[in-house]
Amino acid sequence: MPVTQKGDRVVLQHPKLQGASAEILYYGATVISWKAPSVSGSEPAERLFVSGKAALDGSKPVRGGIPVVFPAFGAPTHPDHAKLSQHGFARNNIWAYESTVMDNEAGVSVKLTLDPTDAIKARFDHPFHLEYIVTLAEHQLTTDFHVKHTGLSTTPPFEFQALFHNYIRAPANDVHITPLKGVSYYDKTEATEEARATPKVESREGVDVKKFTDFVYENAPGKYDIVWPSGAIEIRTSNLKDVVVWNPQQETGSKIADMEEGGWERYVCVEPGYVCGFVKLEPGQTWRGQQVLTVKV
Numbered sequence: 001m002p003v004t005q006k007g008d009r010v011v012l013q014h015p016k017l018q019g020a021s022a023e024i025l026y027y028g029a030t031v032i033s034w035k036a037p038s039v040s041g042s043e044p045a046e047r048l049f050v051s052g053k054a055a056l057d058g059s060k061p062v063r064g065g066i067p068v069v070f071p072a073f074g075a076p077t078h079p080d081h082a083k084l085s086q087h088g089f090a091r092n093n094i095w096a097y098e099s100t101v102m103d104n105e106a107g108v109s110v111k112l113t114l115d116p117t118d119a120i121k122a123r124f125d126h127p128f129h130l131e132y133i134v135t136l137a138e139h140q141l142t143t144d145f146h147v148k149h150t151g152l153s154t155t156p157p158f159e160f161q162a163l164f165h166n167y168i169r170a171p172a173n174d175v176h177i178t179p180l181k182g183v184s185y186y187d188k189t190e191a192t193e194e195a196r197a198t199p200k201v202e203s204r205e206g207v208d209v210k211k212f213t214d215f216v217y218e219n220a221p222g223k224y225d226i227v228w229p230s231g232a233i234e235i236r237t238s239n240l241k242d243v244v245v246w247n248p249q250q251e252t253g254s255k256i257a258d259m260e261e262g263g264w265e266r267y268v269c270v271e272p273g274y275v276c277g278f279v280k281l282e283p284g285q286t287w288r289g290q291q292v293l294t295v296k297v
């Protein structure tokens with residue numbers, strides 16, 4: 001069966017390619033596994049990092065995979081988001097499985113949804129409907145995030161940020177991310193609020209994460225290559241103008257309670273999103289953000 005619903009997750013299996021699969025937890029609609037073969041046709045291998053200490057039981061957001069960040073990135077900055085926790089509520093609420101959207105020789109695709117609960121309304125009282133479509137193809141995983149304003153025409157618009165927090169499994173000390181040269185970014189590792197709010201310009205041809213990195217690139221190219229000696233992943237995006245590159249290295253990684261020992265050496269987070277400024281959604285409108293992850297080697 002290409003789509004199997006289990007207790008806490010839905011599992012996608014490629015209809016033709018034995019072992020190519022994806023697993024999505026209902027908690028947070030978090031993709032916690034994506035297995036894809038290399039281009040040369042090797043056995044499908046895990047492409048995402050999930051910490052061995054990650055909670056998968058819904059007690060806290062998953063440390064790894066692809067958490068969905070909505071409606072606020074980081075500590076909320078919008079007055080309307082003041083009651084929300086870091087990265088918002090999409091990643092720590094239970095989504096509903098809606099349907100299998102596609103099931104053919106090319107791949108398989110499912111849709112999950114999230115609507116306001118009383119607990120969400122107490123912190124973010126806006127009429128919305130979220131849809132998340134995850135598509136598994138031979139060397140690809142696509143995630144589509146749709147935000148709909150479901151209010152009547154007289155309802156005020158609402159504002160949000162959105163981001164796919166990809167933990168890409170890769171040897172962190174050997175990765176390079178391109179092409180970000182010349183792109184402005186905010187450096188969240190700076191000690192003062194003023195320095196964090198002052199844009200810098202990326203001067204490197206290929207960005208590495210050999211030291212603690214938490215950079216928010218604004219108006220980035222939208223297509224990124226993450227390359228290391230034995231592998232490469234491409235991320236193509238639509239409607240996601242910014243990208244965050246994060247790796248805590250030992251300096252801050254060792255302080256993260258649910259990070260496995262040395263985990264920071266095994267991934268790089270390359271996170272496309274709309275996080276500088278806010279999307280403003282009018283009643284009846286739907287906003288769509290998409291990424292396509294492709295194994296290139």
Ligand SMILES: O=P(O)(O)OC[C@H]1O[C@H](O)[C@H](O)[C@@H](O)[C@@H]1O
Pocket residue numbers: 061074086087188214244245246269271
């Ligand atoms: O620990 P979390 O809430 O999952 O956040 C993990 C990381 O997410 C993003 O990459 C942010 O830019 C980082 O500042 C943050 O540390």
